[in-house]
Amino acid sequence: MTVYGDYLLAIPDRATCLEFSFFITPDFNWQANNLLAQFMADYFANSFPTSAADPLACHFQSEVTDSINYITNELLENAVKFHCNRAFNIKCGLAFDQDELIIYVANVVNQVLGLQFQERIDQLLKGDPGELLIQQIEANALSNNNNLQSGLGLLTIMNDYQARLGWKFEQVLTIPHSFMVTTMVRYSGMYPFLKKQLELAEVSESENALKMGAR
Amino acid sequence: MDTQIQIEGNGYKVWYQAEGQTVVCQGSLRLNSMQEYNPISQLLTQVLEYHPGILTLDLQELAFLNSSGINVLCKFVIAVRQQKDVSLVVQASNKIPWQGKSLLNLQKLLPGLQLVLND
Numbered sequence: 001m002t003v004y005g006d007y008l009l010a011i012p013d014r015a016t017c018l019e020f021s022f023f024i025t026p027d028f029n030w031q032a033n034n035l036l037a038q039f040m041a042d043y044f045a046n047s048f049p050t051s052a053a054d055p056l057a058c059h060f061q062s063e064v065t066d067s068i069n070y071i072t073n074e075l076l077e078n079a080v081k082f083h084c085n086r087a088f089n090i091k092c093g094l095a096f097d098q099d100e101l102i103i104y105v106a107n108v109v110n111q112v113l114g115l116q117f118q119e120r121i122d123q124l125l126k127g128d129p130g131e132l133l134i135q136q137i138e139a140n141a142l143s144n145n146n147n148l149q150s151g152l153g154l155l156t157i158m159n160d161y162q163a164r165l166g167w168k169f170e171q172v173l174t175i176p177h178s179f180m181v182t183t184m185v186r187y188s189g190m191y192p193f194l195k196k197q198l199e200l201a202e203v204s205e206s207e208n209a210l211k212m213g214a215r
Numbered sequence: 216m217d218t219q220i221q222i223e224g225n226g227y228k229v230w231y232q233a234e235g236q237t238v239v240c241q242g243s244l245r246l247n248s249m250q251e252y253n254p255i256s257q258l259l260t261q262v263l264e265y266h267p268g269i270l271t272l273d274l275q276e277l278a279f280l281n282s283s284g285i286n287v288l289c290k291f292v293i294a295v296r297q298q299k300d301v302s303l304v305v306q307a308s309n310k311i312p313w314q315g316k317s318l319l320n321l322q323k324l325l326p327g328l329q330l331v332l333n334d
Contacts, residue, residue, distance in 0.1 A: 030247045034243070073279075137324065
């Protein structure tokens with residue numbers, strides 16, 4: 001196993017977690033990415049209902065929800081494009097606790113693609129995301145090849161969403177010359193809001209425990 | 216090839232309003248690959264051929280755009296930069312969080328671009 005960047009090997013037990021595992025067929029409906037990303041974002045939003053009377057909380061909630069939607073969709077699009085073995089499921093998860101919000105997607109890639117991806121990761125981790133993003137955009141503008149990937153997904157997540165990325169590469173024993181790659185995004189851009197909501201929930205929990213103890 | 220002046224797909228619509236010289240993008244754009252974005256790219260290229268002077272890109276009702284779509288917008292902004300006789304105004308919305316984050320990159324590509332974030 002090889003780990004790159006800010007990969008977190010163990011998600012804390014207390015985190016709220018959602019994980020989906022699904023297989024893709026040759027006629028996989030691209031819109032399913034959208035459905036899952038939107039579901040994860042909606043699930044998060046419904047975990048922290050905000051009052052319309054608190055515009056700042058509503059603003060933060062909308063920011064985090066929109067970010068989950070974009071980031072999850074980008075990771076899923078990449079996974080579906082590059083997944084090379086239909087016998088293996090793609091896994092997609094969302095986890096959050098008081099410290100951060102994590103989105104991860106795992107898929108299988110062939111060895112050639114996996115090695116190319118490791119080189120790309122090296123560039124992403126060494127460079128400045130803002131500069132790399134503009135360089136990639138300028139390079140894309142010079143190319144007329146519509147079959148090329150834009151290469152902007154991970155860079156926008158790093159630069160526009162200020163998120164940290166990590167990757168885990170594992171050998172798949174049953175499929176020679178391939179890797180199981182997990183891409184993890186750790187997001188804390190709008191975390192003050194989430195922290196406050198979770199602390200409020202804990203305060204009310206401990207108040208309840210005190211009341212129970214007093215009985 | 217004749218380029219359509221209005222494109223409508225599953226959950227999105229893009230069209231050019233000659234009056235006001237405005238390209239409007241609405242809905243949610245999550246197309247797969249640059250190839251699927253081709254009709255939209257062609258519409259944008261066609262509009263530049265009109266040499267509109269001041270061109271407005273109205274994104275205020277574009278709720279979602281994936282990275283392939285961001286690439287299409289960036290390519291268009293670079294084409295405007297090369298044309299030199301067009302000023303670009305981007306109308307965006309503060310109510311749609313991605314716009315405040317990702318559209319700032321357009322100004323880096325074209326410093327004269329006017330980005331208006333409306334409430």
